[in-house]
């Protein structure tokens with residue numbers, strides 16, 4: 001019998017950490033004992049029980065959260081970091097190279113130090129293999145990785161919506177993205193602009209005109225696929241729902257609707273989590289809640305000369321924890337879909 005691989009989750013009291021734990025509890029490796037859960041850590045909530053923060057994670061309710069330090073996290077085979085931006089670099093540097101570190105924060109996503117400086121600031125920590133297996137070449141990179149940077153939730157939806165069109169060269173490299181997100185994308189910490197009475201019954205844009213830090217990440221992804229610079233105009237929109245992102249992306253095209261559809265069918269054909277809906281159906285967040293699926297559609301507005309691609313994801317599942325577990329599976333040589341469902345919860 002082989003020894004179980006141990007997994008630690010830093011930031012376990014938060015939304016992303018909680019979702020990682022939810023997925024791991026259903027992972028076949030956890031069920032057969034080949035994966036086990038070690039340290040679960042937090043910041044100010046260290047010393048409290050996980051059940052106080054995630055009462056839905058019944059089997060782990062009794063687990064005590066410990067402080068977050070490289071000493072606590074050392075000795076595990078896999079460490080998920082679900083911490084605020086800027087917290088990962090120091091911890092990761094103190095962990096052995098043999099430990100698989102999967103970072104849900106932004107610290108290692110950007111390949112351009114000047115982009116990091118402009119949108120985040122502080123010392124640039126470098127970049128790691130990017131945890132979006134559906135991108136060209138990503139599976140090969142992830143299968144040998146011991147450090148993985150999980151994408152942001154908006155970049156996951158927007159990149160996957162436009163990747164087929166950009167890879168096939170059927171759009172000009174000028175992409176517009178309007179993406180509507182549920183409030184869990186902002187994390188669990190208290191913010192006046194996120195209290196119920198400010199959010200309920202209202203939809204509002206924020207971080208407009210290139211101000212949102214996901215703009216360079218989306219441009220980086222699409223530029224790498226295109227092999228040329230891609231400009232991205234990104235408008236995030238906050239909606240009164242707990243989970244989900246619907247990204248509506250467009251770019252100039254001369255392709256017909258049939259040509260565009262053929263491109264998307266080919267791109268999605270062997271992808272376990274990419275679901276191109278039948279022509280005439282449009283993605284909605286309600287169909288992907290709790291699932292790792294990405295529901296896609298592509299249409300062409302011939303009068304405007306634009307290709308429009310839609311993607312719906314659960315920001316906490318495919319947009320964070322699902323992408324993290326999918327990447328872990330690849331890095332550990334496990335089946336990529338282990339512990340990840342394409343079946344959502346509805347209504």
Ligand SMILES: NC(=O)C1=CN([C@@H]2O[C@H](COP(=O)(O)OP(=O)(O)OC[C@H]3O[C@@H](n4cnc5c(N)ncnc54)[C@H](OP(=O)(O)O)[C@@H]3O)[C@@H](O)[C@H]2O)C=CC1
Pocket residue numbers: 010011012013014015016017041042043044045046068081082083084085087104105106151152153184185186187188189315316319320
């Ligand atoms: N929410 C989402 O949809 C997505 C999130 N991510 C990324 O995942 C990471 C976590 O996000 P999310 O779960 O939403 O955030 P939350 O605010 O919900 O959780 C943050 C977690 O980090 C812990 N923490 C906060 N400050 C410190 C600190 N100084 N030292 C140690 N631990 C600390 C918190 O512990 P405590 O409870 O004790 O404060 C909590 O466990 C972020 O980097 C985020 O960008 C990525 C994609 C999507």
Ligand SMILES: CC(=O)N[C@@H](CCC(=O)OP(=O)(O)O)C(=O)O
Pocket residue numbers: 104105106151152153154181182183184185186187236238
């Ligand atoms: C609704 C909402 O506030 N969403 C977050 C994005 C969350 C996410 O994916 O991003 P990171 O991992 O890069 O933090 C925001 O706009 O800041």
